[in-house]
Amino acid sequence: MNLFSRLKGTALLLGLLLVAPGAAWADVKAPAQPASPTLVAGKPGHAAVASANFIATHAGLEVLAKGGNAFDAAVAVASTLSVVEPESSGLGGGFMAVLRRADDGKEVFVDARETAPAAVQAKDYVNPDGSPNRDTALNGPLSAGIPGAPAGLAWLAEHYGRLPLKTSLAPAIRTAREGFEPDPRLRKAIADRAQIIRRWPASAAKYLPGGQPPAEGRKWRDPDQARTLEALAEHGRDGFYRGPVAEHLVDAVRKAGGRWTLEDLAAYQVKERAPIGVDYRGYHIVTAPPPSSGGVAIAQILNMLAGFDLAHMDGVQRTHYVIEAMRRAFRDHNDYLGDPDFVKMPLDMLLSPYYAAGLSQSILPDRATPSSMLPVTSLFDPGMHTTHFSIIDKDGNMVAVTSTVNYELGSAFVAGDTGVLLNDEMDDFALVPDAPNVYGLLGSKANAPAPGKRMLSSMSPSLVLGKDRCAVIGSPGGSTIITQVLEGILAFIDGEDAAQIAAHKRFHHQFLPDKVFVEDGTFDAATAEGLKRMGYELTPRESWGFMNVVTWDLRSNRLDAASDPRRPSGLGKVQ
Template structure:
């Protein structure tokens, strides 16, 4: 029987399989586990932080030393990354956070994702022939959503921190004012984006002092951003979304052809949402709900994989099974997901183990499923233009934050003398339905732009609580974030250390294009040959992702922190 006919039979059978409605977060039942041999620690007694830059990690410990907790440290790390890693995140962008509050044993998701301005018009992102205008979507003020990071950090400090906001922001303000030596990746980013930075006077003034990128080893200062953070430290939300900063932001954006208003800024709110909780083989995975697509996609993948014993498979069949689960999750990602405040999504179906049962039955044991055969353009580099950090403090509070300005140096547009580099998150909307964005992801009406709407994200900050070990995990990487975090969690479940998890080689599939992205060395020659025989196209990529992981072994009460070796400037530190 040929493959096409086999698939028609499988899909016909699935069409008649009803999936009962389950509440959001419903998953397959966890496997039973043996009780621990000794009492497990209830609090670590010390702290661990892993971030993409040593200055940010040290800023977090500086705030902990002042008596702060993990949430105060998160404010310090995020704001410092805004100064020292602007190519990936910052005050003009947004973030998503998964939090664990130890005192109340409560899990929280904080949504500080950017929103579309009220005057958004999809026609602004089209060329005269109706094709996507990539420049409008990725460069300049039209590409920027209303930033969420300042509101999110203020919310974090106000509701969960111990210290005054000014104490937690002090390291970032000091480093921006006094200066630091940019790492090679920031210098390369500025050089790579120099032509676009030169289009905007304030961008050139900030990133190209004297008309050229900063020299290696030279001290670089950002006094304008320092002053903006000082206003936030003094006035909270109002220091950014109202008053002097707001007026300067709107004036700069509108002068350059953008459409922000003071009302857009004044109306922005960070939001707490119920996280998605996944049970996988006795491990409780707490992760991101929409407007992140990460949690839903990972729930689908883990629910599908729960019906297989990966440990008994050879590497080729293990990868085959995982890739087919990825393929089906990304198909649903493209079709259904968006901002829950604007779109009704079939989450009960997507998160149901019965739905996963049907998807599992459609996986052939020895053949790839062409994406074109599942009901329902060329990809760009998966990218590393986001950042993630992980924190556990001495009391067991946990923070997983993924923060972004989207692409390299965001929109490359700095808003006047505020020092605020704006994001280019408007490209994460389906600006033109069923046309790929910069990460090759497709979208539907569910992710179409509307005023005040949050664009869909792949950010997947996660906390994993097992029978004896806990992990805080996340990574940048555009559409690969979901598969990176999923693979990292699988490795954690298999018993790997933090350093092993961040160092593991990676592979990725996102439905379309129908290829498996592979990092050099991820498969041996025999596995690659077998996957190709099964029908897979393997596409080599440069290394991607900058994962940062903290683990807590509750048997020995030891913490471990590791930063991805793909970025030497990162630092995982236990203290």
């Protein structure tokens, strides 16, 4: 259910109307701007933030009220999520962001993805029988890549923000010091991972006070992470990647059997890359390039679907073509994609409308195409252990950020007294070629680990730009991120509003295993039966990502923000 609440704030004038626990917009409206031939014209005059946690959303709104822009707000939201939602993201992880700057229309992809340490050794992740070692790939310091999130936050503040980094990090520092009430999802994540957490004293001390997960209704504080955030606020990226914090991180990792060095941290660099752009039904979609696989797959699917008149098809036929486009895009995902700094990829081919037209020709109109090119693999539940937030500010700046520590609570390893929970992104490499990772995705040598290399990701932060309407969209959900964002884009283009898009029922196909994973209620009985007659195996799936969407209607100059209603209520309180 959506939660409606009213907050007061002088800088936000009339206040902030909240739609769902993590979504908000300032409902002060400027006069509508006349449309121009440019893709996005005018300024909304008010701001909107949608994140997975109300405390983080409120942090973004606080920074906007202090004169910050969308990029400052992104720093506030991301750093606060590190405190209140560590099961999904944090300083010990990384993020990918698509930005659009209003004053000059600059669109850029900011890659703050983690990297492999220089001393990475593939043998650490392989059992004696040659199978993947899931324990070292998912738990403890060997599973952790060099974090990119702190450098990415400093980069956003320095290159795109208006406020000092210290100002934008202040809400996160205050929340960590003063405490907050953990929501049910965080308490459950800690309980689920308690056995692993107990392996390391610093992890147990942080997440299992008194030997148990934080109690319901009790305030929880994180003073160690507050100190690390303060070092970042005071010294910028060097506050994390050099000096005492870096020394403590490396010391803790190496004592526990990891391979990090001070040189690994000092060498980390944020990358700015050209985003992928694709046109579909009068809209321009701006999305993530490699090392995200998401944008390539979304562009391929939209290019394939452009050849079909989906609007005039019944539900069975429309879904059939969408599934088949998903199937073909994920096949290419498995074969070609990796870190662009290490791998030459045929992106011109993959993104070509002519290539997509050829793929479309292979879709049979009346039956499913079996995914028989590779042996069927087992699918692990991708879970929701990533987070996404969307922001549009009063000037029309847009930012879509997807951030992660990979699996639930990352590696479960807290690096000593830094309070930093490390990611387990090494599992996103193809540690054993053609063997599935924790999300059931296959990989080739294009995504094999190497020193300094960035592991492939499904994160798909995206902007949808049109003459009359725009959207900022993204979702967590492992391999299902790609299809969930795709379906959200299609729903927006079909005219749905932010709340409808976030609540939209979902389905997913990723080439292997050859199944369509379906949320309860997605298809009526007739549609489900029609798809089964075509040869599809429909498999129920309960867990889906918590999408966060902001839409902008340029005709009325209205912003709408919505957080996924699948997210349970009781997300924490501002005290």
